[in-house]
Amino acid sequence: xxxxVLDDYLGGAAGWADWSTLGPEVEVxxxxxxxxxxxxxxxxxxxxVIVAMRERTRFPRSLVRALPRLELLVTTGMRNAxxxxxxxxxxxxxxCGTDGTAPPGVPGVASTVEVAWALILAVAKRVTxxxxxxxxxxxxxxxxxxxxxxxxxLIGLGRLGSAMVGPxxxxxxxxxxWSANLTAERAQAVGARAVELRELLSRSDFVSIHLxxxxxxxxxxxxxxxxxxxxxxxLINTSRGPIVDEAALVCAxxxxxxxGAGLDVYDREPLPEGHPLTTLENVVLLPHLGYxxxxxxxxxxxxxxxDIAAHLAGAPxxxxxxx
Numbered sequence: 001x002x003x004x005v006l007d008d009y010l011g012g013a014a015g016w017a018d019w020s021t022l023g024p025e026v027e028v029x030x031x032x033x034x035x036x037x038x039x040x041x042x043x044x045x046x047x048x049v050i051v052a053m054r055e056r057t058r059f060p061r062s063l064v065r066a067l068p069r070l071e072l073l074v075t076t077g078m079r080n081a082x083x084x085x086x087x088x089x090x091x092x093x094x095x096c097g098t099d100g101t102a103p104p105g106v107p108g109v110a111s112t113v114e115v116a117w118a119l120i121l122a123v124a125k126r127v128t129x130x131x132x133x134x135x136x137x138x139x140x141x142x143x144x145x146x147x148x149x150x151x152x153x154l155i156g157l158g159r160l161g162s163a164m165v166g167p168x169x170x171x172x173x174x175x176x177x178w179s180a181n182l183t184a185e186r187a188q189a190v191g192a193r194a195v196e197l198r199e200l201l202s203r204s205d206f207v208s209i210h211l212x213x214x215x216x217x218x219x220x221x222x223x224x225x226x227x228x229x230x231x232x233x234x235l236i237n238t239s240r241g242p243i244v245d246e247a248a249l250v251c252a253x254x255x256x257x258x259x260g261a262g263l264d265v266y267d268r269e270p271l272p273e274g275h276p277l278t279t280l281e282n283v284v285l286l287p288h289l290g291y292x293x294x295x296x297x298x299x300x301x302x303x304x305x306x307d308i309a310a311h312l313a314g315a316p317x318x319x320x321x322x323x
Contacts, residue, residue, distance in 0.1 A: 002046055003028045003308065006035070007053040009270075009287075012294075017301035022308055034270060041066035048072065049311070051304050054080040055240070056269060061087035072096065074307045076300040077291075078320060081213050081240070085321045094311060094322040098303035112290035113163045116238045119262025120147075120206055122284045123234045129281055145205070145232075148172035153204030154192060155220075156239070157182055161210035162190040176200055179211065201228040206236060213240035223248040226257055234260040238290045241266040250276045253283055264290050 003022075005013050008030045019028045034056070035043050040063055044050060048069050052059065054077040064070070064087040071093060075083065078097040088095050122128055124145040133141045152168045154161045154177040161177060168175040175192040178200045187194035201207065207229060211217045221235070222245040229235070235258060237244055246267045252258050260282040266275075269288055277283055303318070310317040 001026050001048045001312070003049040003051065004044055004047040005030045005051040005304075007056040008032050010297075012297060013051075013301055016294075016298045017305045019305060021305060022312070026308070026312075045069065049074070049308055051308075052076070052080065052083070055082045058082045059088070060084050064088055064091055064093070072308065072311045072316075074098075074304050075320070076304065078318070079212075089321050092322065094316050095320040096307040096311070096316055096318045097320050098300045098307070099318060110163075111293050111296060112160055112238055113167075115264055115286065115290045116160075116164060116208055116210075116236055116262075117167055119236050119238065119264065119284055119286065120152075120208070120234075123236070123260045123262045124206070128284050132281075150174075150205035151176060151203050153177070153200040153207040154210060155179065155197070155200065155207065156210035156212075157187060157190065157192060157194075158210065160239075161208075162192075164208060164210065165191045173206075176203065180216065197225070198228055201225055202230070204233055205230065206234050208236040209239045209243055211239050211243060213243055218242050219245050221245065221249075223251070226252040229258050231256060232259050234258065234262065236262045238264040241269070246277075250280070253277075253280050260284075262286075264288055 003026060005028060009032065011032050013030055022028070040057070044067055046069065049072045050070060052073060052075045054075050059073070059082060061084045064084060070091070073083070073088060073093055073095050075095065075097050078099065083095065085095060124147060126142055126144050130141060148171060150173050152164065152173045152175045154164055154175060156179050157177040165175045169191060176195045177187050177192040178195055178197045182194050184194045211220070220243050226248055235244070235249070249261065253261055262284040263277070264286040265288055271277065271285070277285060307316070307318055
């Protein structure tokens with residue numbers, strides 16, 4: 001049996017789990033670079049098992065149909081919007097996942113929330129702008145923002161959004177929140193105040209997104225919504241790129257409709273060379289680090305190996321579809 005481990009960008013997957021426990025009859029191949037869409041079917045066709053890092057490589061119906069040997073697809077996490085689950089079910093492919101991005105005892109939200117605050121601070125304190133300026137022998141090129149007294153608008157107040165409230169209060173910020181089903185009672189319980197989306201956009205100094213990507217949230221923030229934000233405000237996105245209309249965001253940043261952005265997620269990942277976002281000074285860019293930590297990677301890939309072993313034994317675990 002052949003196993004393909006995709007999108008191993010850091011080249012660590014081979015050492016983050018004991019793949020040898022699968023036995024000598026299982027051959028594992030690691031792919032450190034993204035595979036071009038026009039070569040995916042040809043490259044993956046020989047494999048019976050594919051391991052996908054969630055929401056990196058897309059598996060649409062056309063690709064699923066082109067993989068006749070595929071019998072098991074394991075994704076990190078239990079939800080992966082890049083997979084056409086209906087097509088995989090129809091093909092009889094078992095889809096399994098892992099139970100999170102952190103080992104027992106480590107809060108699963110910690111890494112993503114830390115990245116969100118790193119982006120807020122980097123944008124507010126002009127970290128990347130001033131770093132680049134100093135390297136060009138320029139000193140203090142602009143005025144940093146102060147978090148104390150500022151308003152933090154949280155779009156989404158689930159586990160991740162709620163975990164943003166404590167640090168906001170510690171910095172002396174006022175947290176307000178919106179989501180489609182958010183109640184005033186739920187917001188109050190975690191220390192925030194529920195408002196309508198328009199009010200959140202118009203009042204916030206920092207708008208931070210903490211929603212799941214779905215058909216309802218795709219394109220939630222477009223040209224009209226960005227125009228409702230303060231010209232001095234910044235947008236922070238550690239959730240999923242397509243929640244924001246990327247072309248509209250580029251225009252808003254370029255035209256000064258908003259002051260800045262901190263982004264960990266994009267429509268296409270990795271971000272292509274020469275992408276317009278990479279040309280803008282007022283945006284801080286990270287390579288989707290929200291769930292990335294060595295402890296988390298070891299945890300996820302160890303469970304991937306468990307999933308494959310269970311499938312070989314005829315008793316699949318952590319099943320998302322099929323099985």
